[in-house]
Amino acid sequence: MSVRRPRVLLAMAPELLPRLLDERAARRLHAVAELDPEVVADDFGRPEVAVALAEAEVLLTFWGAPPVDAGVLAAAPRLKAVVHAAGSVKHLVTDACWERGITVSTAALANSRPVAEYTVATVLLSNKRVLQLREEYRTVRGGRHEWHLRYPHAGNYGRTVGIVGASRIGRRVIELLRPYDLELLLYDPYVTDDRAKALDVRSVSLDELCRTSDVVSLHAPALPETEAMIDRRRLALMRDGATLINTARGSLVDSAALTAELASGRLQAVIDVTEPEVLPADSPLYDLPNVLLTPHIAGSLGNELHRMADSAIGEIARYARGLPFLHGVRREDLDRTA
Known part of the structure; x- marks a missing residue:
């Protein structure tokens, strides 16, 4: 099998390049591709x-990359592939790419891992009543309490966790939670009963999931049919003291x-994503003691970006050897994915 070094153009916010590609990753990328690291396209x-675009065979994209539309493709006669070193490609890959037959890969699987890990950590901490205990411990500083008597219902043993959406992240959360003494419920209209059984979860309606879960964790994509799926009525169904975790999209x-x-x-x-993306300064959610609010950091952060870089470079190495992508994106899947 022949191995060559395709011409690659970097497309992303230039300030993010050193965060994505550390020295090790840069060496690995140069070993499998030809590129000018000084040319980074945030504007084609x-x-x-x-x-550089006129010579590029592959675009290596990341956060801040401009959309690859018909005009960009007209200026890129040799372009055959887009390798996205992050999650969703919906903002990046236009209909013109699919019509031309551009092959697309994403590092969404690599990015799903830290989101799932964050979710599992917060599921376990929520059932342990960590937020309430932290606040109460602050108020009695220097004093003593019989915490076991005050929180008889805290803990993870036998708790019910409802997963909304068997996405990459949802499935990973299910896998990571399986060793714990939890009952796992799933709502996903695309998952058959046989598939739910294979995942070792019980498939239920969204109303039943909200009504019976101690923790409801959202992992559905942002689609017209999922907008505000957790509405006033379904929030009212949730048990007193239950926890809602949203690491998916604020619009849900x-x-x-x-x-x-x-x-x-x-x-x-536990809210990592909001609508709008940045809440106004006067939002009560910043200060409520029963809320863990974070600024969309459940996904890859810090050195976790290097996992996505490794995934993308691995895909370019496969392309150079004439192999299909491991993490290819199909146009027909975009209507029900993030």
Whole structure:
């Protein structure tokens, strides 16, 4: 099998390049591809980028890459593949790419791992009532309490965790939670009963999942049919003291209804994604003691970006050897994926 070094153009926010490619990854990329690391496309119209684009066979993209539309493709006669070193390609790969037959790969699987790990950690901490215990311990500093008497219902033994969406991340969360003494429920309209059985979960309706789970964890894509799927009515179905975890998309939840429930103190929440993406400064969610609010960091952060880089470089190495991508994206799957 012949091995060659295809011409690659980097497309991303330039300031992110050193965060994505450390010295080890850069050496590995140069071993399998030809590229100019000084040319980073955050705008395909710049003169030096246009020259590189005309020669590029592969785009290695990351956060901040501009969309690859018909105009870009017209200026890239040799382009055959887009390798995205991050998750969703919906903002990046346009219909023109599919019509031309551009092959596409994503590092979504690599990015799913830290999201799943974050989710599992917060599931376990939520059932342990860590947020309430932290707040109460602060108020009695220097004093003593019989915590076992005050929190008789805390703990993970026999708790029910509801997973909304058997996405890459949802399936990984199920896998990671399986060793614990938990009952796992799943709502996903695309998953058959046989598939749910293979995942070792019980398939239920979304209403039943909300009504019977101690923790509800969201892993569905942002689609018209999933917008505000967790609305005021379904929030009201949740048990007193239950926890909602959202590491998927803020649009899955009715934000006003969730804020009202959390302000009442009836529910807990772990919120990594919001609608809007950055909450206004006066949002109560910043200060509520029953809320763990983080700024969309459940996915790859810090050195976890290197896992996505390794995945993308591995795909370029396969392309150079004439092999199909391991993590290829199909146009027909985009309607029900993130």
